[in-house]
């Protein structure tokens with residue numbers, strides 16, 4: 001049913017109390033609208049505008065009930081609050097929030113949300129430190145609230161298929177190439193260059209979220225080289241070598257770069273022990289085996305995320321995968337530093 005609701009051309013389903021004022025609203029439509037859960041978006045930046053808001057608008061499970069925005073950005077005619085505390089005071093009927101801020105402020109925002117009785121969806125990367133993420137997991141459990149850590153790149157059929165193939169055929173070697181333009185994907189976002197802003201590991205962690213999902217055995221960071229613009233606090237280029245306890249010692253490495261202006265290169269290439277060449281391309285949405293496309297589906301990562309959130313709410317279950325954050329943290333712990341050219345927007 002995704003994206004196919006017949007009423008969408010008639011009115012905007014994200015509107016505040018969407019059923020109100022509709023003349024001759026069919027009973028099944030009214031029931032459907034009332035059944036959707038109210039969710040508030042905290043932080044109305046690029047990803048909230050590109051994905052969360054439009055995806056929720058066409059979701060059959062959720063409806064945008066409010067936004068929390070330092071800059072006062074709203075969505076249609078839903079209420080806008082400057083702080084989460086104002087939202088929680090004014091709209092006790094809202095029980096869900098999606099936290100779409102930069103990671104540095106997320107721990108405090110999520111704790112406050114849990115204290116206010118919210119179930120919480122978090123953008124990636126979850127927090128700047130593993131300890132903060134561990135704390136949120138424990139706190140949500142203690143307060144009996146649902147915590148959902150999203151990793152959008154994991155929501156691809158090609159990724160699931162690759163995982164099956166690697167479980168069956170093993171890994172001889174693996175290479176991750178994740179290159180994109182910071183100017184295109186994070187225009188003017190100075191937080192990415194501040195401590196805790198992850199630098200090129202902000203997109204790189206997407207690759208690692210696929211890597212940790214598809215790996216048939218544990219992999220660890222063996223070494224890393226981090227290149228920092230001389231005027232910034234986070235890296236613009238990262239090379240990582242992984243190791244494992246596998247007897248045949250598969251060669252595994254990753255390269256992230258943020259100055260690629262020729263277009264996105266978001267690829268994971270694997271040679272299996274059986275001898276096949278498996279390639280995940282376009283951020284995990286395309287799977288090739290020996291050059292032949294086996295899976296190619298339009299990207300519906302955020303649709304998948306909100307379907308998963310609905311499922312978790314139904315099952316009263318949290319879902320937090322800390323593996324990608326641990327790998328990034330390990331790369332920073334083990335990484336050697338090199339200063340490179342200063343970066344200007």
Ligand code: NAP
Pocket residue numbers: 042043044045046047048068069070071072073100101102103105123124125152185186189191202
């Ligand atoms: P962004 O455009 O900078 O938006 C973040 C928003 O959070 C800001 O616009 C601001 O919105 C709010 N905010 C609250 N506290 C803030 C603070 N202390 N500093 C800065 N902003 C603050 O960033 P984004 O690209 O949407 O990224 C947000 C998260 O989504 C990141 O964790 C990122 O990794 C993830 N993500 C981004 C992309 C992408 O394509 N850019 C893709 C997938 C995931 P208000 O003024 O409305 O409060």
